[in-house]
Amino acid sequence: MSGAGWTDAVAGRLQGILRDLAASSGGTWSFTVREDGRTVATVDGDLEVRAASTIKVPLLILALQDVAAGRRALDEMLPVPAERVGGAGVLKLMPSVRALPLVEALELMIGVSDNNAANMVIDMLGVDEAAGRITALGATGTRLERRLYDVEAMRAGRDNVTTADDQALFLDLLTGPDPDVGPGPGAAPPAGRPGIEAGSGARGFVLPPELRQLALDILGRQQINDRIPAALGPDVVCRHKTGELERIRHDVGILEFDGRSVVLAALGTELDDPASRSAGSLAAATVIATAARAVVDVARSSSTVS
Numbered sequence: 071m072s073g074a075g076w077t078d079a080v081a082g083r084l085q086g087i088l089r090d091l092a093a094s095s096g097g098t099w100s101f102t103v104r105e106d107g108r109t110v111a112t113v114d115g116d117l118e119v120r121a122a123s124t125i126k127v128p129l130l131i132l133a134l135q136d137v138a139a140g141r142r143a144l145d146e147m148l149p150v151p152a153e154r155v156g157g158a159g160v161l162k163l164m165p166s167v168r169a170l171p172l173v174e175a176l177e178l179m180i181g182v183s184d185n186n187a188a189n190m191v192i193d194m195l196g197v198d199e200a201a202g203r204i205t206a207l208g209a210t211g212t213r214l215e216r217r218l219y220d221v222e223a224m225r226a227g228r229d230n231v232t233t234a235d236d237q238a239l240f241l242d243l244l245t246g247p248d249p250d251v252g253p254g255p256g257a258a259p260p261a262g263r264p265g266i267e268a269g270s271g272a273r274g275f276v277l278p279p280e281l282r283q284l285a286l287d288i289l290g291r292q293q294i295n296d297r298i299p300a301a302l303g304p305d306v307v308c309r310h311k312t313g314e315l316e317r318i319r320h321d322v323g324i325l326e327f328d329g330r331s332v333v334l335a336a337l338g339t340e341l342d343d344p345a346s347r348s349a350g351s352l353a354a355a356t357v358i359a360t361a362a363r364a365v366v367d368v369a370r371s372s373s374t375v376s
Contacts, residue, residue: 075330076110080372085111087364095357097317097341102234103365104242104333115235118211119339122313123158123183124320125214125230127240128204129191130176130288134281135203136195137172144173144284148190155219159184173284180311181291185218192217207243207276209236237322237335241309243276244285245324245331289324297321298334300359306366317341319354325366332369336361 076084084103092099092113102115109115136142147169154162161167161184170178170190178187192200192214201214211233216223223229277285289309298321299308310323322335336358338346343353 075105075369076372080368081110083371084364084368085113087368088113088361091357091361091364095338096343096353097346098339099357100234100335100337101361102238102333102335104238105330105369106245107242109235109238110332112235115238115335116211116233117337118231118233119337120315120318121212121230121232122315122318122320123185123188123218124232124237124311124313124322124337125212125218126179126183126188126191127237127311127322128207128209128212128214129188129195129200130180130285131207131240131243131276132195132200132203133172133176133191134277134285138278138281142172142194145171148172148175148194151186151189151193155185155189155217157185157219158182159186161186177288177291180288181293183294183312189217189219208239209233212236232337234322234335234337237320237337238333241289241322241324241333241335244282244289245333246282286324292323296355297358298323298325298336298362300355301363302359302366308362313337317346319346319358321358323362325362327366328370330369332365334362334365 088101088111092101100114100117100119102112103110133142137144149169150161150167156162159178159182161178175187175190178184179191197214197216204212204214211231213231215228215230286309289311290307292310292312294312297312298310302308305327307326308323310321313320317340319338319341320336325332325334338354338357341354346354
């Protein structure tokens with residue numbers, strides 16, 4: 071099960087740490103760690119939970135795939151919905167803003183988790199089409215069923231769900247390696263590997279290099295940093311996306327250190343600490359930060375094991 075750079079013993083040690091962390095923490099936790107296209111450790115990684123804003127990770131990939139295919143342009147102006155939804159973000163406070171370039175909508179969708187920006191992207195992609203394309207990326211437990219903060223859809227039982235395994239997959243697709251020639255529009259991927267439209271498991275081929283780097287840069291400009299990065303030093307670069315609803319705290323990210331890119335997806339639901347019922351995180355943030363610190367420490371120990 072372990073990925074490159076991990077012995078079975080070291081991967082097993084990380085698995086045990088994450089399993090114990092999940093068992094000893096309030097609520098229900100799932101963790102998945104990937105590196106170089108392989109799962110290193112997973113604890114209930116296939117558990118389907120409400121995605122909250124982590125659904126924005128595959129939306130980022132799909133939007134940039136449309137740019138790669140020539141269907142959209144980064145500077146294309148997208149209309150801001152006239153009726154703004156609540157939750158995270160700044161566009162709800164800026165009624166004079168009627169349109170934004172696609173790239174700025176993506177920056178807001180990820181960096182400040184703007185729900186209105188996310189709805190702009192969903193409207194561009196189409197809910198049903200985007201849902202099918204998320205599955206084509208290789209996801210098995212992620213479903214896009216509605217726009218963000220669509221109260222009527224939620225009342226009708228439609229929701230966006232995901233798994234730690236899928237979130238780790240999405241991010242791992244962005245970690246490379248760069249192909250010799252990026253799969254631009256119409257380019258054929260290597261034999262047996264899917265192209266831009268499908269992208270299932272195709273690390274480095276889900277997007278051409280320049281757009282893959284843009285996705286990484288956008289994730290690296292995340293403004294909510296109380297979870298995965300909280301216990302990491304300046305020698306670890308974190309590119310990540312948070313998600314939260316009442317009693318839900320998620321964070322999924324790429325940890326870059328020592329020339330490696332290790333992915334961690336940490337999803338917490340049914341949380342029982344009072345802070346998780348409002349805008350705080352506290353205990354849940356500590357759980358996620360502890361998991362991230364363990365991933366880095368154990369990964370580094372693997373390089374010293376002969």
